Structure formats: C-alpha cells, structure tokens
Amino acid sequence: MLHFAYLIPLFPLGGFAVLLAFGRRIGNPVAGWIATVAVGAAFAMSVVVLVSLFAHAPDARLFTQNWFTWFRVDRLSVVVGLRVDPLSVTMALFVTGVSALIHLYSIGYMEHDEDFAKFFCYLNLFVFSMLMLVLSSNLLVTFFGWEGVGVCSYLLVAFWFRRPAAASAGKKAMIYNRIGDAGFLVALFLVFERTGSLNYSTVFARLGQVSKANLVAIVLLLFLGAVGKSAQIPLFPWLADAMEGPTPVSALIHAATMVTAGVYLMCRINPILHAVPVAGHVVAWVGVVTALVAATIGCAQTDIKKVLAYSTVSQLGYMFLAAGTGAYVAAIFLMLAHAFYKALLFLSAGSVIHALDGEQDLKKMGSLRAFMPVTAVTFFVGWLSIAGVPPFSGFWAKSDVLENAWAVSPALWAIGAVTAILTAYYMGREFFLVFMGDPRWEGARPGGEAPRDPGWVMGVPLVVLAACSFLGLFIDLPFHPTWSFLERWLQPVVGASVAVHHFGVTELWGFGLADVAFALVGIAVAAAVWRVAVNRPALEPRVLVMAWFVDWSYDRFVARPGAAISAFASSVVDTRVIDGAVEGVARIVRSTGERLRRVQSGYVRTYALTIVGGVVIIVAYLVTRAGS
Amino acid sequence: MTIDGSWYLTLAAVLFTIGAVGVLVRRNVLVMFMCIELMLNAANLTFVTFSRELNDIGGQVAVFFVLVVAAAEVVVGLGIIVAIFRRKVGATADDPHELRG
Amino acid sequence: MAGPLLATVSLPDLATFLIAAAIVIGGALGVVLGRNPVHAALSLVLTLFGVAVLFVEENAQFLAAVQIIVYTGAIVVLFLFVIMLLGVDRQERVLADQFRGQHLVAGVLGLLVLAEVLLLGTGHWATGARATTGALNRPLSNVAQLGRAIFTTYLLPFEITSALLVVAVVAAVVLARRFDRSFGGDAGPTPEETADVPDGDEATGR
Numbered sequence: 001m002l003h004f005a006y007l008i009p010l011f012p013l014g015g016f017a018v019l020l021a022f023g024r025r026i027g028n029p030v031a032g033w034i035a036t037v038a039v040g041a042a043f044a045m046s047v048v049v050l051v052s053l054f055a056h057a058p059d060a061r062l063f064t065q066n067w068f069t070w071f072r073v074d075r076l077s078v079v080v081g082l083r084v085d086p087l088s089v090t091m092a093l094f095v096t097g098v099s100a101l102i103h104l105y106s107i108g109y110m111e112h113d114e115d116f117a118k119f120f121c122y123l124n125l126f127v128f129s130m131l132m133l134v135l136s137s138n139l140l141v142t143f144f145g146w147e148g149v150g151v152c153s154y155l156l157v158a159f160w161f162r163r164p165a166a167a168s169a170g171k172k173a174m175i176y177n178r179i180g181d182a183g184f185l186v187a188l189f190l191v192f193e194r195t196g197s198l199n200y201s202t203v204f205a206r207l208g209q210v211s212k213a214n215l216v217a218i219v220l221l222l223f224l225g226a227v228g229k230s231a232q233i234p235l236f237p238w239l240a241d242a243m244e245g246p247t248p249v250s251a252l253i254h255a256a257t258m259v260t261a262g263v264y265l266m267c268r269i270n271p272i273l274h275a276v277p278v279a280g281h282v283v284a285w286v287g288v289v290t291a292l293v294a295a296t297i298g299c300a301q302t303d304i305k306k307v308l309a310y311s312t313v314s315q316l317g318y319m320f321l322a323a324g325t326g327a328y329v330a331a332i333f334l335m336l337a338h339a340f341y342k343a344l345l346f347l348s349a350g351s352v353i354h355a356l357d358g359e360q361d362l363k364k365m366g367s368l369r370a371f372m373p374v375t376a377v378t379f380f381v382g383w384l385s386i387a388g389v390p391p392f393s394g395f396w397a398k399s400d401v402l403e404n405a406w407a408v409s410p411a412l413w414a415i416g417a418v419t420a421i422l423t424a425y426y427m428g429r430e431f432f433l434v435f436m437g438d439p440r441w442e443g444a445r446p447g448g449e450a451p452r453d454p455g456w457v458m459g460v461p462l463v464v465l466a467a468c469s470f471l472g473l474f475i476d477l478p479f480h481p482t483w484s485f486l487e488r489w490l491q492p493v494v495g496a497s498v499a500v501h502h503f504g505v506t507e508l509w510g511f512g513l514a515d516v517a518f519a520l521v522g523i524a525v526a527a528a529v530w531r532v533a534v535n536r537p538a539l540e541p542r543v544l545v546m547a548w549f550v551d552w553s554y555d556r557f558v559a560r561p562g563a564a565i566s567a568f569a570s571s572v573v574d575t576r577v578i579d580g581a582v583e584g585v586a587r588i589v590r591s592t593g594e595r596l597r598r599v600q601s602g603y604v605r606t607y608a609l610t611i612v613g614g615v616v617i618i619v620a621y622l623v624t625r626a627g628s
Numbered sequence: 629m630t631i632d633g634s635w636y637l638t639l640a641a642v643l644f645t646i647g648a649v650g651v652l653v654r655r656n657v658l659v660m661f662m663c664i665e666l667m668l669n670a671a672n673l674t675f676v677t678f679s680r681e682l683n684d685i686g687g688q689v690a691v692f693f694v695l696v697v698a699a700a701e702v703v704v705g706l707g708i709i710v711a712i713f714r715r716k717v718g719a720t721a722d723d724p725h726e727l728r729g
Numbered sequence: 730m731a732g733p734l735l736a737t738v739s740l741p742d743l744a745t746f747l748i749a750a751a752i753v754i755g756g757a758l759g760v761v762l763g764r765n766p767v768h769a770a771l772s773l774v775l776t777l778f779g780v781a782v783l784f785v786e787e788n789a790q791f792l793a794a795v796q797i798i799v800y801t802g803a804i805v806v807l808f809l810f811v812i813m814l815l816g817v818d819r820q821e822r823v824l825a826d827q828f829r830g831q832h833l834v835a836g837v838l839g840l841l842v843l844a845e846v847l848l849l850g851t852g853h854w855a856t857g858a859r860a861t862t863g864a865l866n867r868p869l870s871n872v873a874q875l876g877r878a879i880f881t882t883y884l885l886p887f888e889i890t891s892a893l894l895v896v897a898v899v900a901a902v903v904l905a906r907r908f909d910r911s912f913g914g915d916a917g918p919t920p921e922e923t924a925d926v927p928d929g930d931e932a933t934g935r
Contacts, residue, residue, distance in 0.1 A: 612835075645842050
C-alpha cells in the first residue's frame with residue numbers, strides 16, 4: 001500500500017484544480033465541502049501509509065518513490081519524488097489532519113464571504129505545497145514546497161485585498177520570507193557543490209567529505225531560511241501583521257503548519273546538525289531568545305489574534321531550542337502539541353470574533369463565558385495546554401524541551417523557564433479579558449442580540465482539537481521506554497543524532513514539578529491582576545506594545561532609506577543620467593549632422609575641389625609606399 | 629631606338645594636371661566636360677605606355693573599354709546638361725545649387 | 730643631353746614625339762584657357778589628334794584609329810551640337826570667380842598632382858607581372874591581338890559595355906525629351922524658371 005503514497009499530495013492538488021476551474025460556479029458551500037473532502041482523503045491516505053510503514057521493521061522504514069526527472073543539467077539531476085519515513089509521515093498526518101478540521105471550520109466561518117470558493121482553492125493549494133515540502137526526497141523539491149507555502153501565505157493573508165492593511169501585510173510576509181529564502185538557496189548551492197547531490201539520502205551519506213566549516217555554513221544558511229519562514233529573531237515582524245488574514249488562515253498557516261516548516265527542516269537535516277554542534281548552539285540560542293522576547297511582547301498586546309501570533313513565535317522559539325540542543329524528538333512532540341492547541345486557540349478566537357461580528361480588541365470583550373460556553377471551555381483547554389499544566393500534552397512536550405536544554409546549558413533552561421511563566425501569564429490575561437469580567441461589548445452591538453456559540457460546522461473542529469490537546473499526552477510519555485512512542489517511532493530518522501541524557505528519577509521529578517510550578521505561578525499572577533481589571537498601563541508598557549520597536553526600526557532604518565534610494569534612482573538616475581545619456585547620444589548625432597551638412601554647399605565646383613584634394617592625399621600615400 | 633616610356637608618362641601627367649585644373653577653374657559646363665575628356669585621354673596614354681613596357685595587350689584592352697565608356701558617359705552627361713540648362717541662357721555650373729545640405 | 734639621346738633614339742621618332750607632344754599640350758591649354766566654348770572644342774580636337782599620333786608611335790594602331798573615329802569624330806561633334814543647341818557661345822570671364830581662393834587652391838592642387846604623378850612615373854615600382862598570353866611581340870597584327878584578348882579573356886566586360894551603350898542611348902532619348910504637353914506639366918527641367926520662356930519650340934534658349 002505504500003506505493004499509493006503519491007495520492008497524499010495529489011488529492012489536494014486535484015481539489016485545487018477543480019476549484020480553480022469551476023469554483024465560482026460550484027459556489028458556497030459545496031466548494032468548501034469539496035476542499036474538505038480532498039484534504040480528508042489525503043489524511044486517510046496518510047493513515048494508510050502510516051499503517052503500512054508500521055508493518056515494516058524499524059530499520060526498514062524508508063520508502064522512496066520517484067515520480068519523474070525534473071531537470072538534468074551537467075552533474076545535477078533533480079528527481080521529483082517522495083520520501084516516506086517516520087518523520088515525513090508524522091508531518092503529513094498532522095498537516096492533513098489539522099487542515100481537514102480547519103477546512104471544515106472555514107465552511108462556517110467564511111459563509112458570508114463573496115470569494116468563498118477562492119478561499120478554499122488557495123487552502124488546497126497550500127496543503128499541496130506543504131505536503132510536497134514534508135514528503136519530498138530532495139532539497140530542491142522541499143524548496144519548491146517552501147516557496148509554494150510562501151506564495152499561499154501571501155495569497156491568503158492578503159485575501160481581503162481591498163483592505164490596504166491586508167494587502168501590505170501579505171507583501172510583508174512575502175518579503176520577510178524571501179530574505180530567508182535567499183539563505184536557503186545559497187545553502188542549496190553549497191550542498192550541491194560539496195556533495196554533488198541534493199537528495200537527502202545521498203547528501204547524508206556523503207557528509208564525511210564536507211569540511212566542518214562548510215557544514216556549519218550550510219546549517220546556518222538553512223537556519224536563515226527557517227528564521228524567515230518560522231518568524232524568529234530578527235525576521236519575526238511579519239507574523240503579527242499576517243493576522244490581517246482570515247482566522248482559519250492564521251490557525252492553519254501561522255500556527256500549525258507553515259511556520260513549523262522551519263523546525264521540520266532543522267529536524268530533517270539532523271545528521272548535519274549532529275556533525276557540527278556549534279551550529280546547533282546558535283540555533284538554540286536564537287530560538288530561546290526569540291521565545292523570551294516574543295513572550296514579553298505578548299503580555300502587552302490588545303488584539304486577540306496578535307497575542308496568539310506572538311505566542312506562536314515564542315513556542316517556535318522553544319522548538320528551535322529543542323532542535324538546536326539535539327532534542328529532535330522533543331521538538332517534533334512540541335510541534336504536534338503546539339499544532340493542536342494553537343489551532344484550537346485560534347479557532348476559538350475566531351469563533352469569538354465571528355460571534356462579535358468582527359471585533360478583535362480585547363478591551364472590548366468580556367464575560368463571554370456565560371454566552372459561549374463551548375468556546376470558553378475549548379479556549380480554557382488550549383490555555384492550560386500551552387501553559388504547561390499536566391495532564392495536557394503541552395506540559396509533557398515543554399518539559400522534554402526544558403530538560404534537554406538544562407543538559408546543554410543551565411542558562412538556556414533558565415531563559416526557557418522565565419518564558420514558561422510569561423506564557424502562562426499572558427494566555428491567562430487573554431482568557432480573563434475575553435471570557436470573564438464585565439461584558440464590555442454590550443453597547444456596541446446594534447441588534448442587542450447576544451453572542452452565541454457557533455454551529456456544528458465550526459464547533460466540531462473545536463471539540464476535536466481540544467480532545468487532541470488532551471490526548472496528545474499519550475504520544476510520548478517519559479515514564480517508561482515502551483510509552484515513549486514518538487521517540488521509538490522517530491528513531492530511524494533522528495536516532496543517530498539525538499542527544500541522549502540520562503537523568504535520574506529524582507531529577508525527572510524535579511523538572512516536572514518545576515514546570516508545574518512555573519505554570520501555576522503564571523496562572524496565579526494573571527488571575528490576580530486581570531480577573532477584575534481591564535487596564536493596567538504599568539503592565540502594558542509602550543515598548544512591549546510596539547514589540548520592542550523592532551518593526552519601527554526596520555521601517556526607519558531599512559525601508560525608508562530604501563524608498564529614498566529608489567525615489568532618487570527614479571527621479572535622478574533614471575531621468576537625468578540614463579535618459580540623459582540616451583538622449584545625449586541622439587543630440588550629439590543630430591548636432592554633428594547639423595554641422596556636417598554645411599559641407600554640402602550645392603556648388604559642383606567645390607565638390608570637385610574636394611575630390612581632387614582627396615586624390616592628392618591618396619596618391620601621396622601611394623607615393624610614400626612606393627619605396628621606389 | 630624608341631622613346632623611353634617615362635617621357636610618355638610625363639606628358640600624360642602634364643596633360644592630366646591641365647585637365648584637372650581646368651575642371652576646377654572653368655564655370656562653363658561644357659568646357660568642364662571637355663577638361664574631363666582631357667583627363668581621360670591622359671589616362672589612356674598612360675595605359676598604352678605601360679602596355680608597351682610590360683608587353684601586355686591588357687593595357688590596350690583597358691583603353692578600348694575606357695573609350696567605350698567615355699562615349700556612353702558623354703552621351704548621358706550631355707543629355708543631362710541639355711535637360712538642366714536648356715531654359716536658362718548663359719547658365720554656369722554654379723547655378724544649380726539647390727541640392728545642398 | 731641631346732648627344733647620348735640621339736645615340737639611342739632615331740630622329741624621326743624623336744621629332745614625331747616632340748611635335749605630337751607640343752600639339753597635345755597646346756590643345757590642352759587651349760581648352761582650359763579658351764573663352765569661347767567653340768574654340769575650346771576645336772582645341773580639344775587638336776589634343777585628340779596628338780594623342781592619336783602618340784598611339785601610333787606606341788604601336789597601338791587600332792586604338793589610334795578608334796580614337797579618331799569615336800572621340801574626334803563622334804564625341805567632339807556631340808559637344809559642338811550641344812554648344813549650338815544651348816547657345817552657350819557667349820564669352821565667359823575666366824579669371825573672375827565667385828569664390829575667392831578657388832583659383833589658388835586649384836593651382837596648388839594641380840601642382841601637387843603633377844609632382845605626385847611624376848614621382849610615381851619615374852620610379853620602377855609599378856611593374857606588374859609580365860603576361861605571357863598577351864605578349865605584344867607575337868607575330869600577329871595589333872588588331873588581331875586586341876581582338877583575341879577582348880573576345881576570350883575580357884569577354885564579360887565587353888558584353889557589359891555593350892549593354893551600357895544601349896542604356897546610354899535610352900537615357901539620352903529620355904533626357905532630351907520635352908515634357909510639356911504629353912505628360913501634363915510638372916517635369917520642368919530647370920528649377921530656376923523664368924516666367925517668359927517660350928515652351929514647346931526648338932528653343933535655342935534665347
């Protein structure tokens with residue numbers, strides 16, 4: 001059954017094609033169902049492939065399927081194909097699963113939108129690109145998927161393109177991504193030049209031929225790509241702006257899937273990372289610093305989605321911390337848990353926004369627990385999960401990450417710990433502001449009708465995701481080796497590179513209790529402060545609201561000079577220098593012609609004189625050459 | 629026994645010069661034309677001289693063709709002169725100077 | 730100079746050359762300096778005769794004959810016809826000129842040309858390869874040799890010049906037409922029209 005793996009990306013591609021051609025005619029809501037079924041079929045296929053793969057022995061769980069040769073130039077031959085191994089199947093499973101739920105949710109969320117079919121068309125294209133990214137067997141096809149998801153991110157963030165803010169947010173996302181992509185491309189060149197191939201298996205086999213310096217360069221360049229795609233420092237401002245897109249887009253792309261592509265890449269190249277640990281340290285430090293900074297920013301945001309956006313940046317930082325310290329299993333576990341609870345949080349937020357007719361300001365919400373109980377419960381589950389309260393999956397995942405961080409450097413652990421407290425705090429702040437307190441939205445609603453929970457189309461995904469956030473704990477439990485499913489499952493892929501630390505039982509309990517303590521401290525502070533109050537300026541300083549002025553400084557020091565240079569180039573260089581040169585040539589030709597034409601006097605005898613003069617010169621030349 | 633070729637060449641050179649100066653100095657169109665004929669004759673003389681010196685009939689063949697072409701040229705040239713100058717009395721070569729830059 | 734010269738050159742040859750040379754130069758000066766165009770034409774005849782004599786002297790008898798017949802007999806006659814037709818038998822002031830310096834420059838250039846050609850002529854560099862096929866001292870008459878060369882080696886130029894002659898005839902006919910009634914005006918030959926010119930007649934231009 002493994003050879004049916006090609007169907008996994010093919011279903012969403014088919015959905016995209018059908019909706020591209022007939023979407024407008026099919027309309028609302030059938031177009032949405034077609035898209036959902038396409039992704040659902042892909043999910044089903046992924047399960048089938050998982051089961052088939054499971055039937056093989058652990059060492060033999062690598063299956064490649066080549067489709068066709070994309071191009072062949074000199075030494076480079078790029079074959080488009082799939083690589084089915086535990087890591088890619090895991091990614092494919094949760095991508096298609098979460099996507100299917102979000103597609104279902106969108107049928108309800110986008111029901112009043114006039115571009116309904118276009119939305120699902122783009123969503124299917126996105127799923128296809130993401131699947132190509134995770135399932136590909138060589139770096140170039142991964143890059144194709146990488147670019148594909150970038151394009152879809154642009155299309156979907158700027159979906160309501162008539163709003164200037166949305167259009168420019170889409171551009172911003174694309175541009176930041178591209179900066180990272182430059183790094184990815186240079187890394188590709190380097191990989192090919194040093195190893196002669198872009199295929200994962202071949203490259204990993206030939207790592208011994210490459211010098212350490214080159215390996216470090218490759219890792220750092222690929223990490224640059226990941227920094228762009230996964231919104232780490234210094235390329236993170238685009239993610240907050242990308243919240244201009246519809247909430248399902250934020251949930252799918254900017255929480256569960258696209259932004260995790262960077263982490264996936266780091267895990268995929270784990271043999272290289274393992275060979276040069278110093279590069280891993282860079283990754284880890286960038287990740288953990290980003291986690292801290294983003295968490296601080298999240299504490300002061302007032303837009304319900306922006307809090308979640310910075311939270312995503314922060315959690316991604318944790319994942320990079322894990323990958324950088326050699327804890328690949330922990331990184332993937334956190335990715336899975338994060339996919340569930342972040343998508344859940346976004347969809348709940350979407351449900352709130354939908355119920356309040358588009359209101360997104362936290363200060364104008366409140367007391368929704370009474371009116372939207374289901375949403376409140378699911379948001380609560382997501383909050384506990386992200387805060388790291390057992391027995392939700394978030395606790396186990398984060399705990400794995402922090403343990404491994406301690407083993408590499410206690411400083412990393414300390415920063416991670418502070419971030420954990422802040423995470424619990426700001427999510428609590430959001431929960432209290434939205435669902436508790438006074439109903440501050442009352443005056444704003446024209447009809448006086450109370451906000452309600454969404455229908456089943458939007459509700460089912462919420463509940464399913466909440467269940468996954470809870471049940472996800474069973475993916476990898478540290479108590480006994482046989483319960484570490486994920487670790488054993490990913491063994492063939494990352495086993496050689498995983499940093500194995502043997503902690504004693506007391507140490508493990510110590511870590512676990514510490515994690516619980518962080519969560520409870522954060523929750524307690526949030527409850528104390530925000531349960532009743534709405535505005536606390538001391539806790540929401542301007543520097544945090546403005547995201548440490550990073551975006552502002554990019555605008556000031558990069559964008560404005562760039563715009564000035566281009567204005568200068570257009571008005572001075574182009575107009576005066578280039579056009580001037582071209583017109584100058586024409587002018588010179590013209591004036592020379594004006595002057596030369598006066599030689600033609602019209603008098604025949606003058607011409608004759610000139611002719612004889614010429615003859616004299618020529619004959620003189622001949623005489624000198626005669627040499628008698 | 630016979631006159632040395634260089635005498636003939638000198639004579640031809642002088643004839644050519646006289647013809648050239650005549651073309652440049654005279655204003656009457658027909659006289660200018662005749663001076664051109666003088667130059668052609670000088671060239672013919674040179675050809676024949678070299679034909680004798682190099683012992684090659686090619687020189688005389690060249691003169692033959694020059695004669696033919698000179699005849700054709702005179703015919704066409706005079707036709708043009710007639711066409712241009714028949715209206716005006718006492719027209720000189722300096723008069724038609726409209727074709728200027 | 731005359732002594733060693735006379736030792737190598739026979740007197741008839743020398744005399745013929747000198748007389749013919751004098752005629753040639755005299756005629757040429759007459760053409761250039763003559764104020765009356767008719768006088769200039771007659772001087773041209775003189776020059777042509779002189780050149781023909783020199784041709785004979787140089788063993789190019791056929792060419793001498795052709796020179797007389799074609800050049801003197803046809804071309805100069807053509808010149809005279811046109812002179813009569815156009816009535817340009819007025820005197821022209823040779824020495825007065827519109828452009829100052831034209832005479833001076835012409836004189837200078839003329840001297841330069843003379844000097845250059847003399848330099849070329851006295852050197853020995855202009856000797857080409859001696860042809861064996863067209864040798865003059867074969868036991869054939871001049872006409873036969875010339876004919877043989879034209880109709881074998883130089884056949885193509887010969888044909889082309891024949892075509893050229895046809896073209897010249899057609900050109901002459903076309904150029905000398907008068908365009909007034911049959912072609913509806915417009916093609917007046919001279920740009921400077923005088924208002925009271927009689928049209929359509931055999932104009933002598935008066």
